[in-house]
Amino acid sequence: MRVLFLTTRFPGDLRSGDRRRAYEQLRLLAPSHAITLLTFDDRGGDPALRRELFGLCERVILVPRDRAGMLVRAALALPTSTPLQAALYASPRLRQALHDACAQASFDLVHLQLARLGAFAPPSSALPCVVDFVDALSLNMARRARYDRGPMGLAARLEAHRLARYERELCGRVSAGAVSSARDRAALGDPPNVHLVHNGVDPAEFPFSDTPRDAAAIAFVGNLGYFPNVDAASWFATQMPRIRVAMPAAELRLIGARPAKRLLRLAAHVEGVRVIGPVERVHPHLARAAVAIAPMRAGSGQQLKILEAMASGTPVVATTDAAAAIEAVPARDLLVADEPHAFADAVLRVLGDRDLAATLARNGAEFVERRYSWRASAQALERVWRDAIGARTR
Known part of the structure; x- marks a missing residue:
C-alpha cells in the first residue's frame, strides 16, 4: 500500500504516548509498504530515531511549525463551534504540503493521527482516510474539567463539548478509525467503522526483571x-x-x-x-x-x-x-x-x-x-487500512 501518514509531531520522542505509537507503526509497517510521513518539524527527539525514520519511510516531508499562526487560529475559533485542538493544527502550510504530496504521487490511503488533524481528511469521493484517534480526546477533556479547578479546567469543559460533536462527525466522514480501548470507542459513540488497535510494549526495552528491588x-x-x-x-x-x-x-x-x-x-x-x-x-x-x-x-x-x-x-x-x-x-x-x-x-x-x-x-x-505487543498493534492497523481500501474498491 502507498500511504500518506500525517502526524502533529515528529515521532522521534518515545517518552510521548502518541509519538511512541506512531513510531512503532512506522517501524513495523514501513518495511512492507510505501509510506510518506508528513509532519510538523519540531526539531526535537532522538537524532538516531530521526535518522531511522528517514531511512524507513519512502519520503519524509517536514512542515515548519507556525506558533504565531496557531495562536491566531485558536483565537478565531473561540466564538465558533470548532475545537481549539483542531484550530491549532489547521495549518495552511500543512494543507499545502498535503496538496503537493498528492499531486506528486499516487496514494492508496491517507492516515491521520489524532482527531486534531480532522480538517485534513480528504472528501469521501477522494482517497480513503483512516483516523487513529488513539483515545477519545473529548473524554480526556471532560475528565480534566472534573478535577482542574483553574482556568484550564473551564477551557477543558468547553473543549469537551466541542470535541464530542467534532469526533462523532469525523467518524462519519472518514473510511475508518482506530482507538486504543473499548471505553474510548464507547465515548465516540461506538461507531461501526472505528476499530480497536491496542497499544503495545517492546519486550526488548522492558524485559521482565527478577533482580532485587528497593523494598519501599x-x-x-x-x-x-x-x-x-x-x-x-x-x-x-x-x-x-x-x-x-x-x-x-x-x-x-x-x-x-x-x-x-x-x-x-x-x-x-x-x-x-x-x-x-x-x-x-x-x-x-x-x-x-x-x-x-x-x-x-x-x-x-x-x-x-x-x-x-x-x-x-x-x-x-x-x-x-x-x-x-x-x-x-x-x-x-x-x-x-x-x-x-x-x-x-x-x-x-x-x-x-x-x-x-x-x-x-x-x-x-x-x-x-x-x-500487548507493538507487532500485534501494527497488524491490527494494517487490517484497518486494507479494509478501508477494500470498502472503497467495492
Missing part, C-alpha cells in the same frame, strides 16, 4: 507536565504521610520529563516524595521499584505506564478506569482502588507482602505478553 520504592512514570499525570501524582502524594507511618522508608519516585512546579513544591514539602525527572531509560527505574502506581483520575486511552511496568515485572496498583482500559483483571493482574485511603492501603499490601508482589508481577507480565 513506589514508582510513578509519565510526562510530569501533563495534567492527568500531575493530578494523579499529586492525589497520591497526599497519602504519603499515612504510608510512611506504616513504612517509614517508603519513597514516591516521580520519573519523567517536564516536572510541573506543583510536583516540585510537593517534593520540597512532603516527606518521602522525590522528583527524579527525565531519564534516558525508564526500565532501570521500574526494575528497581517495589511497586508502580497509576492513580489516574483524568486522562483517557491505555496507559503505557501500566503496560511497561507489568512487562518489567513490577506489581501495579491502579484506579478502576486505568485498569479497565487495558482489560486487566483486578486482584489477578494488578490491584485496583479508587479512594485515597484504599489506594494507599493497596500499595502497602504490595510493599508488605512479598508473595503477593511476586504473584502480581508474574501474572501481570504474562497478561501483557499475551495481549
Whole structure:
C-alpha cells in the first residue's frame, strides 16, 4: 500500500504516548509498504530515531511549525463551534504540503493521527482516510474539567463539548478509525467503522526483571507536565504521610520529563516524595521499584505506564478506569482502588507482602505478553487500512 501518514509531531520522542505509537507503526509497517510521513518539524527527539525514520519511510516531508499562526487560529475559533485542538493544527502550510504530496504521487490511503488533524481528511469521493484517534480526546477533556479547578479546567469543559460533536462527525466522514480501548470507542459513540488497535510494549526495552528491588520504592512514570499525570501524582502524594507511618522508608519516585512546579513544591514539602525527572531509560527505574502506581483520575486511552511496568515485572496498583482500559483483571493482574485511603492501603499490601508482589508481577507480565505487543498493534492497523481500501474498491 502507498500511504500518506500525517502526524502533529515528529515521532522521534518515545517518552510521548502518541509519538511512541506512531513510531512503532512506522517501524513495523514501513518495511512492507510505501509510506510518506508528513509532519510538523519540531526539531526535537532522538537524532538516531530521526535518522531511522528517514531511512524507513519512502519520503519524509517536514512542515515548519507556525506558533504565531496557531495562536491566531485558536483565537478565531473561540466564538465558533470548532475545537481549539483542531484550530491549532489547521495549518495552511500543512494543507499545502498535503496538496503537493498528492499531486506528486499516487496514494492508496491517507492516515491521520489524532482527531486534531480532522480538517485534513480528504472528501469521501477522494482517497480513503483512516483516523487513529488513539483515545477519545473529548473524554480526556471532560475528565480534566472534573478535577482542574483553574482556568484550564473551564477551557477543558468547553473543549469537551466541542470535541464530542467534532469526533462523532469525523467518524462519519472518514473510511475508518482506530482507538486504543473499548471505553474510548464507547465515548465516540461506538461507531461501526472505528476499530480497536491496542497499544503495545517492546519486550526488548522492558524485559521482565527478577533482580532485587528497593523494598519501599513506589514508582510513578509519565510526562510530569501533563495534567492527568500531575493530578494523579499529586492525589497520591497526599497519602504519603499515612504510608510512611506504616513504612517509614517508603519513597514516591516521580520519573519523567517536564516536572510541573506543583510536583516540585510537593517534593520540597512532603516527606518521602522525590522528583527524579527525565531519564534516558525508564526500565532501570521500574526494575528497581517495589511497586508502580497509576492513580489516574483524568486522562483517557491505555496507559503505557501500566503496560511497561507489568512487562518489567513490577506489581501495579491502579484506579478502576486505568485498569479497565487495558482489560486487566483486578486482584489477578494488578490491584485496583479508587479512594485515597484504599489506594494507599493497596500499595502497602504490595510493599508488605512479598508473595503477593511476586504473584502480581508474574501474572501481570504474562497478561501483557499475551495481549500487548507493538507487532500485534501494527497488524491490527494494517487490517484497518486494507479494509478501508477494500470498502472503497467495492
